[in-house]
Amino acid sequence: MYKKEIEQYIDSHRQEMLDDICTLCRINSEKMPYVEGKPYGEGPFAALNAALEMAEGYGFSITNYDNYVGTADLNDKEAQLDILAHLDVVPAGEGWTVTEPFEPVEKDGKLYGRGTADDKGPAVAAMYAMRAVKELGIPLSKNVRLIMGTDEECGSSDIEHYYSVEKEAPMTFSPDGEFPVVNIEKGRLPGHFTAGWEKSEQLPRLVSFKAGVKTNVVPGKAHAVVEGVELEVLTATAAQMEQETGIHFEFGEESGKMHITAVGEGAHASLPYDGKNALTGLLSYLTRLPLAECGQTKTLKKLLGLMPHGETDGKSLGVKMGDELSGDLTLAFSMLTVNGEGLDGEFDSRCPICANEDNVLKVIRENMANIGVTLHNETMTAPHHVDGDSHFVRTLNAAYELYTGLKGGCESMGGGTYVHDLKNGVAFGAALPGTDNRMHGADEFAVIDELMVSAKIFAQVIVDLCS
Known part of the structure; x- marks a missing residue:
């Protein structure tokens, strides 16, 4: 019902929708230092207020929740469907070739720029889905609310603030994954660890x-002196x-010391095999150099032995596992700082349904302790699972099939979204299966036709669930 009208509306607003996405993507909304009244700094504040102004201009009732979250309501009826999107982005990073990170450009049917895929493009697609339903005059008996957050990439404290004053809608989807329906989100262990040793000045040495x-x-880059x-x-x-x-190395000299830069390829930590980890690549490189034996070099070699370059399944840490529903555990060694007296590091593990604190957290803690490294985590985030045969999920899949001709279904992903802690929340869109939009990496892009079909699908879902 209303498929023809929805398609005509979205197609006729193609350029306007792209212009609105670009407006938001020109704003650097990575998390910044706190400013009074701006909990995540100037960038997220600017993006949120630009999006709310946009939504208000299209006739939606807006609410600003203390500059943590903004909402746009389609009507004033009973809550039925929430669409949870976010306007913050990961840092721009290096290695961009098509355009500068915050100067979105259209090329070969793709829109390049930080946030085009994650998650400003999908947020605007959801807004246009609501516009289509509103401006076509399609009657609804219940409300849909677009919720736009500003801290999804750094812990989702924004959405905690929102749900401290608002109730969860009966159904929620986040356009922050891919099609068809992602009804399982893996658990997560963002590991933080430290180690120390006696300082050594013996040459040759790692400074x-x-x-x-x-x-x-x-x-995608790592540096050593x-x-x-x-x-x-x-x-x-x-x-x-x-x-x-495949890691490239560059060199420079300063004050008698050699500066080394390893250049790999960034990726989202939930898909570590899609990147070339410059951190582990540079660590591997350093172990090949004739550095003097000391507490530092011994510890780094042992640490690399637990998380070797090219390994993304946690095997050497003793936590390789998987299950049929949610797939395999992944692990990315993502941050490390080393000086003459100690190290501070982090890894990111996405854990399947079969994972728990006994077979993951405790195992990693013990194996790190065996080499003199202390893991500081006391807990891990449990996996999230929504019934794939529910009316909600079947409705989402039906709309997806109607507009794409592709078979719907349910999938698991390692990435976490806003819906992870919601009772009836799934990720849904906005990329079609097989699209590698370089999320979190250089040259992030969204396929424009996929954004358009997403808006159509979302509009149909609104009609089907809220009529």
Whole structure:
């Protein structure tokens, strides 16, 4: 019902929708230092208020929840469906080639820029779905609310604030994954660990090491400073490592010390095999150098032994596992800082339904303790699972099939979304199966036709669930 009208509406508003996405994507909304009245800093505040102004301009009733979250309501009827999107982004990172991160451009049917896929593009697609239903005059008996958060990438404290004053709708989906329906989100262990040792000045030595921008991002670059190693040795080792790993190494000299940069390929930590981890690549490289034996080098070698370059399944940490419903455990070594006296590091593990604190958290803690490294986590996030045969999920799949001609179904993902702690929440869209939109990496993009069909699907879901 209303398929023809919905398709005509979205198609006729194609450029307007893209312009609105670009408006939001030009705002650098990565988390910034707290400013009074702006809990996540200037960027997320600016993005939220731009989106709310946009929604109000299209005739929706808006509410700003203390600049944590903003909402747009289609009508004033009983709550039925929430659409949970976010306007914050991960840091821009390096390695962009098509455009600058916050200068969105259209090329070859794709819209490039940070946030185009995660999650500003899908948020605007949901807003246009609501516009379509509203402006076509399709009668509804219940309300749909678009909820736009600003801290999804850094812990979702924004949505905690929202649900401290508002109730969960009977049904919720987040356009922050992929089609068809993601009804299982893996559990998560964002591990934080430290170690210390007696300082050594013996040459050759590692002066410092730094890699990673966020726990949930596979680092595309890593940096180290060494002293007492000849450039010829550094470059010869680099040539061998590059052939083995695909990691590229660059060198510079300053004050008698050599600065080394490893260049890999960033990725979302839930899909660590999609990237080339510069952190583990540089650690592997350093273990090949003739550095003096000391507490630092011994610990780093042992740490690399637990999370070796190229391994993403936790095997060496003793936690490799999987199940039929939710797939395999993944693990990404994502952040590390090293100086002469100690290290501070983080990893990100996405854990299937069969995982728990006994077979993951305690095992990792014990294996790290065996090499003198302390894991500080006391708990982990449990997996999330919604019945794939519910009326809600079947309705989502029916709309997906109607507009794509593809078979619906249920999937599991390692990425966590806003719905992880909701009773009846799933991820739904906004990328079609097989699309690698480089989420969290350089040259992030959204396929424009996929954004358009997403808006159509979302509009149909609103009609089917709220009429």
